[in-house]
Amino acid sequence: MKPSRSAFLSWIYDPKIRGIIAQVVTLVVLGLLVGWLAHNAVTNLAARGIASGFDFLNDPAGFGILQTLIPYTESDTYARVFVIGLLNTLLVSALGIVAATILGFIMGVARLSKNALVSALATVYIETFRNIPPLLQIFFWYFAVLQAMPSPRQSLGWFDAVFLNIRGLYLPRPIPTEAVTAFVVAVVLAFALWWVIARWAKRRQDETGQPFPVFWTGLGLVVLLPYLASLVFGSPFTWELPQLRGFNFVGGWVMIPELVALWVALSIYTSAFIAEIVRAGILAVPHGQTEAAMALGLTPQQRLRLVILPQAMRVIIPPLTSQYLNLTKNSSLAAAIGYPDLVGLFAGTVLNQTGQAIETIAMAMAVYLTISIMISLFMNWYNKRMALVER
Amino acid sequence: MTHETASSLQPPKVIFSPIGWMREHLFSSVWNSILTLITLYILWLLVPPVIEWAFLKASWVGTSRDDCTPGGACWVFIAQRWSQFMYGFYPEALRWRVDLAGILAVLWGGPLLFQRFPWKKLFGFSFLIGYPLIAWWLLYGGDLFGMTTVPTDQWGGLMLTLVIAAVGIAGAMPLGILFALGRRSELPVIKAVSIAFIEFWRGVPLISVLFMSSVMLPLFLPEGMNFDKLVRALIAVVLFQAAYIAEVVRGGLQAIPKGQYEAAQALGLNYWQMMGLIILPQALKLVIPGIVNTFIALFKDTSLVIIIGLSDFFMIIHRATVDPAWLGFATEGYVFAAAVYWIFCFGMSRYSIALEKRLNTDHRR
């Protein structure tokens, strides 16, 4: 008996076997837990006569929505409402990401400025906005913006084309004419030429060391070619101007205050974090790099653009993407001020009209998870591409 | 050619003069001067009206809105509602219990924040084990030893915010560490489960999690089984935060050189000994600033419980601003709320920076 006993002991002490046992136990426990929860949910739903399944998506919604990026009427389905909410979430996230990045880079560089006043102001900005909860900031901007704005009949107007009042910012809307094709072709052509010139200039610089002002040439092309096109073929757009009719302005593009408040709050909040990331990134580039670039005779601009930033970006990008993800998730606070985003509209109004909490919440969560996974994938790809190739 | 040693030059005189400092730091170039002027102009636009509103023209004493002068802030509103902002609807006669719990936390736990405190171990262990029990007894009561129960729906204000934040971090730490270890585990199932857990909670917005915990959780439990609403919110906050802590700790684990693992294994330590005695102490020290930052984020996130109707600090203020008796003082309310959140978060971030400097035992440079 003794040998088998020791065999059993060694068997139980074998890390591999133990690992397998631990994993099996984990799986079983998890499976039981999930099964138990699902069983409860199913029993409860059935016992209370709550409908389940995704059939409700084909039912007509029957309510109005404040901001729709695609055409929508009350007789459209809940599925379309889902898409509208999703697009609204993406819109405010995209706007926020752009603004937060620009603001954040400015503030991050400003904090490193040699100008004491500028860096002090940037420090105050960063420390103020990143230490106040975003929800509070959204409320503050929304109600502050609202209280300061004039009513539609007293709106601020510029050139009878742009109007600002409590209902939003009204801009002229471009309506494409027949000449729009030529215009688009010209734009595409300009960018293509820019790319060609950039490649040519790089090769020439590699061979001869002669630099070429690629950026200014390119910019000139992008402005000039479409301008020429519109001269030859006529204006590509006519502009629909907003007009006061009844209670409100009609026509044109309108940016609603809910969007503005959310956008401003999210951008400022996130920019404070981005500024710190940018600062850390720039500081991470050893000073020797600057000195080496100076020794090569690069101008300050070239130093920043060709030497410092590319190295800093390697440090900046990963935390930057996670800030983008945070911003997207924070956009779900929209519900608090009535911006019809995915959570407010779909996991809110639709949930309530249909009573199907599990399905709607699951769909909303799935969207955020997908966005999050996509951003993670991008980050992995970028990290691989940018990783230092060490010898 | 001279062979004499040249007499050494005097070091350049460093004389601090305001004009010199300004020349160097504010007007060193044309571009810099323009920046300075623009900044000054912005400050001129912003600062005087704010000071005038918040201090010079503000009203400080009184009992109702009639005591407030227009044009300035009405801090009377804050003063009148002060105790509600702090304690919510906690019964007035029992508020000493909250105060006592707070004082205990400062006297018992506070010294742990100082490096040179001599009885750290004694205080630390007794605090970690004893304080939660005593705090729970003081705040909730539960009719033990003659303490009247105060149901959690009467908790509110800053006190509730602090409770959520404290329980959140205390619960999230051990869970987060476990999942960080799990994510670096060599066992595929454990690793997959950990990754799924972390990525799930990091990927979804906290408000949808809170919504689920507050109204949907009972759907997933057998009929009749239920928890207190606050406890459910706390569970949601802990799980959510644990995922973030896990990622921070993972960063620390990755930074520990492989030699440390190998040395521990060579000594014959098993997995838990290796982690508990060798790896984690080093890794956690590395990531303390990250943990504090996560905690700051958690502290700000507590304001989201407004979505599920818990009367936390922000909710109480928000509700007070729509009280007909004090209508029109929303700005004062928000500014006060912002100031309190700011003081806590800024204080913690300073502490984290100081800690980072002190713990910097990095030998790589």
Next chain:
Amino acid sequence: MKQKTLLAAVGAALTVAAVAPAQAGETMDAIKARGEIRCGVSDGLPGFSYTDEKGVVRGIDADFCRALAAAVFGDANKVKFTPLTAKERFTALQSGEIDVLSRNTTWTMSRDTGMGMVFPAAVVYYDGQGFLVNKKLGVKSAKELDGATVCIQAGTTTELNLADYFRANKMKYTPITYDKSDESAKGLEAGRCDVLTSDQSQLYAQRIKMANPDQYVVLPEVISKEPLGPVVRPGDHEWFSTVRWTHYAMLIAEELGVTAKNVDEMKQSSNPEVRRLLGVDADFGKAIGLPRDWAYQVIKQVGNYGESFERNVGKGSPLKIERGLNALWTQGGLQYAPPIR
């Protein structure tokens, strides 16, 4: 500190929400075992349910929950109020978070049939959707609202009625959907919207929350039927009947002139109807597990329907709403209770 979470969880699970046997549909048993009724109310609507400065929930909806507690336990204070937004309310009821939803909820067919809840046919308030506008706008009728921006509360029948009304009248509108009624009132006040739409009773409640209530006027049109009443989960007949008959008892009490003040004397009354109501002659509560004096306790502690109405939304309140449709059937209203016998 982990223990704290655990302990709090265990403690709360044991003491606050006692674990009841897992048996489907036994809401009443769970309530009795727990010793209190969990009642979902509004997150702040003067007159119906709102939390006052001291943290006490007041209003006609809150009083109805107290009446239920008085009927079941003989103690009107054995209620735990859960403030809910319009969005949360149904999920909270479906999931069992609350026992009864008393939160000016409109009784509709889809809610009564397919969403895991039932209306016990106890309409606490007959209402209809209306519009509240700023006088400055110069609008006299809802038909003039073409192109208006409208503030609404999310997750209500109001959203659907509004869409129907504007479509039927071939008018356009822009909806702004807020989570909380406070915010929709703020939106109207700031001028973000031209008009606030809601059940008329709510409009009166919203109006007194404005800094300048006289500046706002309720338009004459009523565009929908909104029978507001408590909701419960299906499956527990005892509880369902308790909710229904508590309301009826309050109505009958008003009809018979039984008030909180005179209920003790009324026990001596020779009117057989009064004697049946107060449980003097017969025990009608027994069949649904209520004590013999259930209706007496309701009237003694909360009052009859008229008293509750006047105290919370009528003459005794800042809202000053007329009885209108909510008068007893004997006085030209719709409030009508089947007899107790």
